[in-house]
Each structure stands twice: as structure tokens, then as C-alpha cells.
Amino acid sequence: MQLIDSHCHLDDARFDRDRDAVLERALLLGIDQFVVPAVVASDWPRLKSLAESYANIHPAYGLHPWFCEQHKPEDLTLLSQYLQHAKAVGECGLDAMRKGVSMDDQLFWFRAQVTLAIAFDLPLIVHAVKSVDLVVAVLKDFPEAKGVIHSFYGSSQQADAVIEQGFYLGIGSAVTYARNSRFRQVVETLPLEMLMLETDAPDQASASHRGERNEPSFLLETLHAVATIQSKPTDAVASICNANARELFNL
Ligand SMILES: [Zn+2]
Numbered sequence: 001m002q003l004i005d006s007h008c009h010l011d012d013a014r015f016d017r018d019r020d021a022v023l024e025r026a027l028l029l030g031i032d033q034f035v036v037p038a039v040v041a042s043d044w045p046r047l048k049s050l051a052e053s054y055a056n057i058h059p060a061y062g063l064h065p066w067f068c069e070q071h072k073p074e075d076l077t078l079l080s081q082y083l084q085h086a087k088a089v090g091e092c093g094l095d096a097m098r099k100g101v102s103m104d105d106q107l108f109w110f111r112a113q114v115t116l117a118i119a120f121d122l123p124l125i126v127h128a129v130k131s132v133d134l135v136v137a138v139l140k141d142f143p144e145a146k147g148v149i150h151s152f153y154g155s156s157q158q159a160d161a162v163i164e165q166g167f168y169l170g171i172g173s174a175v176t177y178a179r180n181s182r183f184r185q186v187v188e189t190l191p192l193e194m195l196m197l198e199t200d201a202p203d204q205a206s207a208s209h210r211g212e213r214n215e216p217s218f219l220l221e222t223l224h225a226v227a228t229i230q231s232k233p234t235d236a237v238a239s240i241c242n243a244n245a246r247e248l249f250n251l
Pocket residue numbers: 007009091200
């Protein structure tokens with residue numbers, strides 16, 4: 001089995017002391033490709049050099065909504081330089097739960113990055129916390145945009161709206177928690193051809209690793225959860241989700 005972790009922050013400082021061991025544990029399980037999005041301009045040079053040292057780390061560069069205060073207009077110019085060697089634009093998006101960051105500011109940076117993604121013909125990696133409807137409303141103004149709603153956690157109706165927009169749904173560890181029974185019901189009927197799997201490491205560890213630092217090797221738990229919920233063979237789920245990630249990110 002070959003698996004892609006379609007969203008993990010391997011550039012995070014929490015991996016500095018044992019990054020090679022983390023990668024090794026993932027590789028032993030067949031998880032051998034990693035899409036790594038950066039969230040602020042000051043992180044971009046580090047991710048770029050990481051991607052230069054590891055052929056299976058695929059970089060995305062973006063301006064995350066949590067850090068609007070740090071983003072500067074000239075970051076967009078710099079971003080367009082980084083995008084010449086990137087697999088995606090992101091992590092960008094909207095977060096209605098983030099206190100102290102105005103939605104107007106978030107919308108400004110998100111729209112600017114959607115525009116850049118279209119100009120570079122790159123997919124978007126979109127953070128949409130309690131704001132899937134708003135993200136879809138923005139995307140409706142940009143019919144050429146493509147991408148994935150990462151760590152999707154919404155209703156069936158929201159999933160339909162995302163898919164109608166041509167965007168994939170990134171399924172993360174939320175699906176591994178029994179207590180998320182409503183979301184697990186949503187996942188039951190999602191079309192596999194619009195899903196991809198992700199850890200969001202080092203955050204959001206899966207149920208059996210609750211409270212630990214998350215890492216790509218934990219992706220198997222998410223894979224098994226999706227396969228169980230959909231009553232499909234694990235291999236089939238893996239190969240379809242992988243094909244989706246390869247297609248979107250041009251891997
Ligand atoms: Zn993330």
C-alpha cells in the first residue's frame with residue numbers, strides 16, 4: 001500500500017529533533033509522500049530548504065488566517081516567487097472561531113491567494129473552520145479555482161456544496177473519534193473520488209494517540225476509519241484517495 005499524507009506540517013519545530021525518524025516510521029507503513037503547507041512568510045525559506053533536501057516533501061506556500069496580523073502586502077509579491085516551485089497555495093482560508101482576527105482581513109488575504117492560485121494554475125489548500133459556507137461563497141466568485149478543504153468537518157449539505165465547486169474534502173483524524181458520530185455519518189456517504197487523507201501533524205492526533213504529537217505514520221488510523229465507516233476495502237480507499245491527491249497536486 002502506498003499512501004500520501006495530503007496535509008502535514010513537517011516543517012514545524014516540533015519535528016526538529018527527530019524529523020528523519022518520523023519520516024522513517026511513515027515510510028515503513030507505505031506513507032511515502034507528504035504535502036507540507038507553510039502558514040506565514042517567515043516560514044517559507046525553511047520549508048523551501050526542507051523540500052530541497054527531501055524529494056518526497058511537496059511544499060505549499062500560503063498565508064494562514066490565524067496570522068493576519070503578521071501578513072504584509074509585500075508577502076503577496078514574495079509568495080508569487082515561491083509559487084514558481086510549489087505544489088499548491090496554502091494554507092489559506094477562513095476561521096470564524098479565531099478570536100481577534102477580523103473576518104474582513106481574513107477575506108482579503110484569502111481572496112488574494114485564490115487569485116494567485118488561479119494565475120499560477122495551482123490548487124488551494126483551504127482552512128475552513130466554522131466557515132465552510134463562507135469559503136464556498138468566496139469560491140463561487142472564482143469558478144476556475146481548484147483545491148481541497150483541509151480537515152473538513154461539516155454537514156452533508158456543506159460537503160455537497162464543496163464538491164459542487166469542484167473541491168476535494170481532506171479527511172483528517174476527526175473521523176477516528178467515536179464521539180464525532182454525526183460527522184462519521186456524514187463521511188459514510190461521501191464519494192471516495194472527492195476525498196483525500198491527511199494528518200495535519202503535529203496537531204490533531206487520531207483517537208488512539210490523543211494528546212500526543214501527531215505524525216504522518218498515524219494516517220493509517222484515519223484510513224482504517226474511513227474504510228470501516230464506508231464498508232470498503234482499505235486498499236481501495238487508499239488507492240482512490242491517493243489518486244485524488246496525485247491528480248490535484250500533480251505528484
Ligand atoms: Zn494545517
